[in-house]
Amino acid sequence: MEVTNDYVYQLDREYVFHSWSVQSQIDPLVIAGAQGCKLWDYQGKEYLDFSSQLVNVNIGYAHPKVIEAVQKQAQELSMIAPATANLARGEAAKRIIAHAPDTFKKVFFTNAGADANENAIRMARIFTGKSKILSGYRSYHGNTGSAIVATGDPRRIPNEYAHGHVHFFQPYLYRSEFYAEDETQECERALAHLRRVIELEGPDAIAAVLLESIPGTAGILVPPQGYLKGVRQLCDEFNLVMILDEVMAGFGRTGSWFAFEQFGAVPDLVTFAKGVNSGYVPTGGVMLSESISEFFNDHFFPGGLTYSGHPLAMAAIIATLDAMDEEKIVENAASIGANVLSSGLAALGEKHAMIGDVRGSGVFWALELVSHPETKSPLALEKVAAIKMDLVKHGLLPFVAGNRIHIVPPCVISKEQAMQGLNILDDVLGKHTI
Structure with a gap:
């Protein structure tokens, strides 16, 4: 039998009970495999992981x-x-x-x-x-x-x-x-x-x-x-x-x-x-x-x-x-944080008014999204959800909590992959102005 996205999705919705959710309102992403910092579905669509799933895949997939x-x-x-x-x-x-x-x-x-x-x-x-x-x-x-x-x-x-x-x-x-x-x-x-x-x-x-x-x-x-x-x-x-x-x-x-x-x-x-x-x-x-x-x-x-x-x-x-x-993976996380994410995320914060705060260390960062930079009013959750959907559509898996996008890729991420993710963030945030 050929396994497809539709088959796996229907299997999940019929038999699996999910955490932290109203069961009728969830729409799980189908994943077939993963290697390093990338995942893919059964149709071959690839995703760059900026979530490490639940911030745990530090060494990357299938090491x-x-x-x-x-x-x-x-x-x-x-x-x-x-x-x-x-x-x-x-x-x-x-x-x-x-x-x-x-x-x-x-x-x-x-x-x-x-x-x-x-x-x-x-x-x-x-x-x-x-x-x-x-x-x-x-x-x-x-x-x-x-x-x-x-x-x-x-x-x-x-x-x-x-x-x-x-x-x-x-x-x-x-x-x-x-x-x-x-x-x-x-x-x-x-x-x-x-x-x-x-x-x-x-x-x-x-x-x-x-x-x-x-x-x-x-x-x-x-x-x-x-x-x-x-x-x-x-x-x-x-x-x-x-x-x-x-x-x-x-x-x-x-x-x-x-x-x-x-x-x-x-x-x-x-x-x-x-x-x-x-x-x-x-x-x-x-x-x-x-x-x-x-x-x-x-x-x-x-x-x-x-x-x-x-x-x-x-x-x-x-x-x-x-x-x-x-493989000096901890050192890589420190280097990516200090030399790529720190400056790259700060630049996004300067460019996009909805980013109220940027903070983090290593490969452990957050962008706090606001609707009014002066009042620091949190960006509405439906707008955050729309940004998340757009990021996934563009091949980036984010970790989203409340009004924040957490930038938490595997510790093995390369400079080129980190820059790719930042570019996707830049493009998507530019489409969701406040």
Whole structure:
């Protein structure tokens, strides 16, 4: 049987239930295959990926070393329970720790980013004997029990079943909650705000502060240089665990192995997923600092997952991290960000009045679209949707959230491909004036 776009589309609409959607209103794009930074459908139409799907395909599609490693592992040991020891899991953990600060000693593997955050929250509560978790309003931490309630964006509201969660505002100068005039003021006032939240919620009741190092889905909100360092100081002062969510920002996305490395603050727990093996086989995890790791040497940890450290996922991690080292993929992400995207997106911002703000690092950028540059009124969502459709029509896959276009291609993208994407953005935005 010849497979066609129409057949795959009808198959999907008849049998597949989609996330975050009203089922009758969705119109999924059909994809047949992918290689590097490009995808295509069954008719041969190609797309340049500026989304990395859900900001996770850091190493690009069908990387031969990762594919080979997964195939080899499937032949040797395709599945094993997490209570056993196996070579792939140990080597994967060893490589992750090798790229982390010296304070980290062990890795707890999960199935994805959401349950990584669930287990980091669990660890912090047990370690401190306290229950409250503070997290930002502009955040996304996953769609499971505690993770979705720790999430700040409105998707948490119909899912608020977990207890002990408190939210606060992080720095975001373009739409400052603190009436700040510059990054220094924004940082100082955001930290003062967090201090008051800690004091009023009670330090003796708070287990941890959970933050995305750079909030991703919320808008790629790069914090001022002193902010994460200030949060670290507050956690030390009030005896709180600092958890940094690197699920989206980690493993090369920002031009460094971990985004927090760029801000001079080292957390106690780090959650990860996505880029650690580009999602070739689902996985995630928590990196534990030495103090928390040693605590559990003598205290029971009440958590586990059937597929924790799944051998196929571990093989994909090993091959991904080795390839990223050998092929200097993290360095490529940094170079593309500094030499192509930074200046190219800034130029688009100068040219197109609907671009209110440009921000990012590495291959982790956002264009915030507005209807009035002076008032900063967000561009209407139906207009953003029309821009997205036009970009796809022109062969560019964007990541769109709210009134923002996120520029998040795979870390392996070439200068020529990055320029191609910028040119498509330029052409399409020029057709959608405000």
